[in-house]
Amino acid sequence: MKELWSKRARELTPYVPGEQPRQEQLIKLNTNENPYPPSAMALAAIREAANDTLRLYPDPECRSLREVLAETYGLNTDQIFVGNGSDEVLALCFQAFFDPERTILFPDITYSFYTVYADLYGLKYRQIPLDQHFAVPLAPFLEQNGGVVIANPNAPTGLALSLSGIQAVLEGNPASVVVVDEAYVDFGARSAIELVDRYPNLVVVQTLSKSRALAGLRVGFAFAHQNLIAALNSVKNSFNSYTLDRLALAGAEGALRDRQYLQATAAKICHTRDSTAERLKAMGFQVIDSSANFLFASHPHTAAKTLLDGLRQKGILVRWWDKPRISNYLRITIGTDQEMDALCHALAQLLEQS
Numbered sequence: 032m033k034e035l036w037s038k039r040a041r042e043l044t045p046y047v048p049g050e051q052p053r054q055e056q057l058i059k060l061n062t063n064e065n066p067y068p069p070s071a072m073a074l075a076a077i078r079e080a081a082n083d084t085l086r087l088y089p090d091p092e093c094r095s096l097r098e099v100l101a102e103t104y105g106l107n108t109d110q111i112f113v114g115n116g117s118d119e120v121l122a123l124c125f126q127a128f129f130d131p132e133r134t135i136l137f138p139d140i141t142y143s144f145y146t147v148y149a150d151l152y153g154l155k156y157r158q159i160p161l162d163q164h165f166a167v168p169l170a171p172f173l174e175q176n177g178g179v180v181i182a183n184p185n186a187p188t189g190l191a192l193s194l195s196g197i198q199a200v201l202e203g204n205p206a207s208v209v210v211v212d213e214a215y216v217d218f219g220a221r222s223a224i225e226l227v228d229r230y231p232n233l234v235v236v237q238t239l240s241k242s243r244a245l246a247g248l249r250v251g252f253a254f255a256h257q258n259l260i261a262a263l264n265s266v267k268n269s270f271n272s273y274t275l276d277r278l279a280l281a282g283a284e285g286a287l288r289d290r291q292y293l294q295a296t297a298a299k300i301c302h303t304r305d306s307t308a309e310r311l312k313a314m315g316f317q318v319i320d321s322s323a324n325f326l327f328a329s330h331p332h333t334a335a336k337t338l339l340d341g342l343r344q345k346g347i348l349v350r351w352w353d354k355p356r357i358s359n360y361l362r363i364t365i366g367t368d369q370e371m372d373a374l375c376h377a378l379a380q381l382l383e384q385s
């Protein structure tokens with residue numbers, strides 16, 4: 032069947048995204064989407080942008096959006112790159128900063144797209160084992176390497192590294208690029224953006240998908256020294272000049288301008304997360320300390336797969352991986368308080384039955 036495929040296409044093992052069900056009634060706690068709507072300012076900006084200018088190509092340099100980002104994060108526009116979701120930004124980072132002959136490093140338990148990109152671009156990688164508490168150990172990231180990728184907070188564990196930890200990795204790797212994927216940073220971790228001016232080897236990647244409730248708009252960013260941003264632009268402009276459409280550009284600006292809404296919704300999610308963690312612990316779950324909008328939890332008496340299937344039958348989707356070390360864990364996205372009530376009731380029933 033695959034004779035007409037390129038060798039590269041035949042050898043790929045693509046990323047498998049969490050299920051996006053057609054049935055609306057399901058409680059969806061499986062892909063770390065935000066349970067609250069996007070900012071009204073984002074939606075108004077998108078509506079306003081839906082006009083006859085869609086006839087024209089969008090700004091390939093995304094200048095206006097980069098200006099708003101520069102203002103929001105206290106950087107210069109030449110320290111900012113934007114892309115079609117942070118997945119695209121990460122893919123461009125792998126192409127712009129890593130070479131096949133130099134082994135890159137990332138944790139063994141982390142965002143599974145990293146191995147997919149490394150394989151796609153023919154990069155060698157070493158997966159550094161998390162310690163027994165699922166923390167990212169720093170020493171192995173100081174050994175010789177051709178680049179480092181760290182999600183902070185990490186996914187799917189939710190554990191965050193301190194800024195001094197990130198700094199140690201940056202200082203130990205002056206000759207390689209360190210990519211810090213901050214998809215969940217607004218839910219409680221300290222951002223490394225403040226280090227961008229000091230470390231020419233740092234790239235911070237963020238997204239509007241999680242804390243800004245705009246997973247459907249596909250907007251992500253990279254913050255780095257202008258030298259690294261130039262490399263990203265070079266790769267991007269060898270691939271697609273117009274990665275962000277006019278509606279996405281407008282919506283992203285609207286979302287970034289509404290800082291109050293971000294703070295209010297992120298605080299609400301953190302509050303729900305912490306109370307849900309307590310309820311799960313009271314049911315006997317071991318729950319990893321989360322700085323993200325999800326919990327990573329394991330029950331000593333009931334297999335995670337059993338709970339996954341039982342929840343699904345009750346109309347609740349969560350995420351589970353059949354992978355070493357984490358196959359007895361569920362990753363549960365934080366929804367509304369009502370959704371978490373439903374989750375806790377369902378889990379209590381399933382634990383009783385098992």
Ligand SMILES: *Cc1c(COP(=O)(O)O)cnc(C)c1O
Nearest residue numbers: 116117118142186214238240251
């Ligand atoms: C969700 C997620 C992303 C991707 O986000 P998009 O901007 O929607 O592409 C990147 N990294 C991690 C760790 C994520 O969990």
